[in-house]
Amino acid sequence: MPPANTPARRVAPSSSAFSTSATTNILLFLIAFRILNAFTLRTFFQPDEFFQSLEPAWQIAFGKEQGAWITWEWRYQLRSSLHPLLFAAIYKTSDFLAATLHLSPATSAELLVASPKVAQAIVAAIGDFYTWKLATRIYGRDSRGSWTTLLVTLLNPWQWFCSTRTLSNCLETTITIVALDLWPWRWSAGGSSSGDSRKDERGTAADRALLSRSAVLAVSAVADRLFYGLWTFPPLRFLYFNIAQSLAVFYGRNDWHYYLSQGLPLLLTTALVPALFGLYQTLRNRSFSTTDRLQTVTRIQLATICLVMPFVLSLISHKEVRFIYPLLPALHILAAQPLVQFFAPAIYYRSSPAYTPQRLLLIFLILVNAVIAFYTSVWHASGVLNVMTYLRHQHEVHALEPDSSFFSDSIPKGITAGFLMPCHSTPWRSHLVYPTISAWALSCEPPIDFSESEKAVYRDEADQFYDDPAQFLRDNMAGGLRHLPTRPSYTSTTPADPSLSGSKNQHEWPDYLIFFQQLEPTLQPLLRMSFYRECWRTHNTAWHDDWRRTGDVIAWCLDTSEQDKWRETQRQNHQSHQRWASATNALTNTREFHFDRMLEALKNSETQPQNTPGWSCLSFLPGRSTFSFSAPWSSNQPTLREKFAAWRRGVTAYFGPRPSRIWKLGRSTPNIRDWIPDPWCFFSWRWWVFGESLELTRERELYS
Structure with missing residues (x-):
């Protein structure tokens, strides 16, 4: 070798x-x-x-x-x-x-x-x-x-x-x-x-x-x-x-x-x-x-x-x-x-x-x-891609004519979206695809041709927003926090008020407002009087090295029908969770019930001789390693055969006589059989660990 x-x-x-x-x-x-x-x-x-x-x-x-x-x-x-x-x-x-x-x-x-x-x-x-x-x-x-x-x-x-x-x-x-x-x-x-x-x-x-x-x-x-x-x-x-x-x-x-x-x-x-x-x-x-x-x-x-x-x-x-x-x-x-x-x-x-x-x-x-x-x-970081698919599908539902071509000029309007996230947190047109989806996001242009002193204090648009979100929304959103839209642009039939349109450096309030969960406690009090409500969210990551990008990706929208659909989805998910929790509790109670019955059966089992070693199937159960239904071991160290024999008696006390001989393996003599561990205990233990009901054939002998 x-x-x-x-x-x-x-x-x-x-x-x-x-x-x-x-x-x-x-x-x-x-x-x-x-x-x-x-x-x-x-x-x-x-x-x-x-x-x-x-x-x-x-x-x-x-x-x-x-x-x-x-x-x-x-x-x-x-x-x-x-x-x-x-x-x-x-x-x-x-x-x-x-x-x-x-x-x-x-x-x-x-x-x-x-x-x-x-x-x-x-x-x-x-x-x-x-x-x-x-x-x-x-x-x-x-x-x-x-x-x-x-x-x-x-x-x-x-x-x-x-x-x-x-x-x-x-x-x-x-x-x-x-x-x-x-x-x-x-x-x-x-x-x-x-x-x-x-x-x-x-x-x-x-x-x-x-x-x-x-x-x-x-x-x-x-x-x-x-x-x-x-x-x-x-x-x-x-x-x-x-x-x-x-x-x-x-x-x-x-x-x-x-x-x-x-x-x-x-x-x-x-x-x-x-x-x-x-x-x-x-x-x-x-x-x-x-x-x-x-x-x-x-x-x-x-x-x-x-x-x-x-x-x-x-x-x-x-x-x-x-x-x-x-x-x-x-x-x-x-x-x-x-x-x-x-x-x-x-x-x-x-x-x-x-x-x-x-x-x-x-x-x-x-x-x-x-x-x-x-x-x-x-x-990890999957939500920032999922949200682009969500917006694309929302555009197809609300603003896309079925018979229109892909780059058709006949489509009058599309959805609008705004991303209150650190710059470049999501893909862009390669995943939005439709040119009629009007979207904006916070930028992070570098300080080009700035002096060293100006570079030292320079703050890009995303930095300015996270420094003071409330002040940024007042100064950089069309209408500030006083004049917010009441319905999505794709359902509005009246032209927008020109007096509320933003300047070149201002953003329009969108149909869909996208942000990370970290920002949710900040935006809720600022927009509590608006018509924006949550209409979608998805997991993004469990952790992130940038504190601004932690938590789920959340979408707020102005469309009340989308808000109602999302609330119904959340309600159904909550009911499913409750049903799962109830089923889990029932399994837990069943497990505890069967464990108590196992203890009762073992206590009522046949009496062991004083110097005969005891070996319990329960010794393998988590948290019960010290339990023994029989007398302590004698000063003499038990043989392996004695351990297995006592172990089989403990299993039989709860599960009844040995089931069909599932381990034959050519064992023709009784002595060899006694030296090989019975797998029945392992099967029962696995059922107990996973919280199942232990409704096995041999239990009728225990509960009869």
Whole structure:
């Protein structure tokens, strides 16, 4: 039997070549897996997922008049348009497909919401595929190391949580691993060729790098010229605004050790220790043979990149874990070998009890990953996406004509919504979809071209609101707190009073007012005399690092019919809760009743001899471990057979004679039977723990 630290079995890439069909099947499986991932993902992570990709893409695809929210970065040419152009093409294709198939507006809206998810899922699957391909270059195609890399990639909670989001960092991660797989590692490693041929290889590789960079820069420059309407170079302007004007710190500062103490643990979760150990192994053991020189040098360079990049990014005050996300595939590759060394013997020798701790640990780590992935992808911060679906459906019910086209100009009005939340707390037009939904939200424009003293005291709109909500509503809402609407705009037949319309810097009172539960005690006294009442709420998160975003997401509306529907729904939910509570109490009382009867039966059981040990089924019940119906144990230690015999007598006292012999197992002699524990006690105990009524066949003998 090999030791636990058996190295990964290494197979030369040319010795076990996969067929094209097998490679294709792996790619198709990964695409299906990530599409499932994308449609399971129902939570909010970063505003850039929408405002730096889908919102500009919406404007590119459908025009400026369709209500996309374009943030300040795009007005100052800080972002490249290449990433939004990808999703703009997806939007145009989806819109063309909806028009060709004559889909209803509601179905078209669902298609426009789903199509970017599918596109990003394919991008994520390509990243997973090339991670596996690069691992096969290092460990061999049919090796444990390459398959372990793929499994770690699929089981990583961060990958499930982030890879299918429309963040530019997710696309960068895929592009990075594809580039690493296509990188001329033989030239980078020095190779074993002669000096002249090595120079030729380096010259050819340098020409190809130069050519690809020039092509990308040319395409980027033309795309930005078309998007912005002028020639600009966003990377340079990005550096100027974020470094020269220090605007990055406006969105937060982090400690110098952020990537080490938080970034890497969030990226790797349960694979953190194997990844760190893989880095240590790779950089410490630099010796290599002639046959594995290329693989070893490749791992060393990957490990060096994984250390240098976080160090460089740590010099910047504003840090986010997604900034080092492109390093994750390389870290998965480096973590594979330590994982194989530790877990491979436990999997290979399944019948050996010596590796049971490793097997249990592996199961535990997989379960932890699954729980984290489920919680972060389905439950945590889910309400801010659900509320957009709610508003879209409300628009379809109240303001959308059934026979209208999706972007029809014949729709006279739509619902209105206002978000009293920290800026960019929800998606925008990419999830509202309908251009006739008129919505506003608190903004957080940075202090551009401000002096240092002005930056120190600057408060954006969201800060001003949370500093004093009452004063903000008086000063920044049309009509203040005195003149509030009495009915929703989509039911009003009279034109609005021009004297109550807000100025350019004021917001109109909406049909739907959206906010977090934390704000509810503040708004209730301010709007108690208004017609706003709760008409919907949903869970968002159990905790949040921003106190302003804690609690449920709540929607107040002006529509009395919607308020009545919500009250009826709440009443039915309350009745269901009461019925459940009554049923639970009944089960609890039944459990206590049966426990009392068990005690009575045991007390009336047959008398045990003075020196015969007692063994009660009740000793396994929670909180009753000291109970014994018989005399204490004698000074002599009882044998195992005596314990089991007493135990069976205790079970029989309550449940009656032994039921049908459910454990035969070839027990032909009475002595062997007495040495094997009776499972009847365990069955009864499980029924008791779960609060069931214990209506078993043998109880009629007890209660007769």
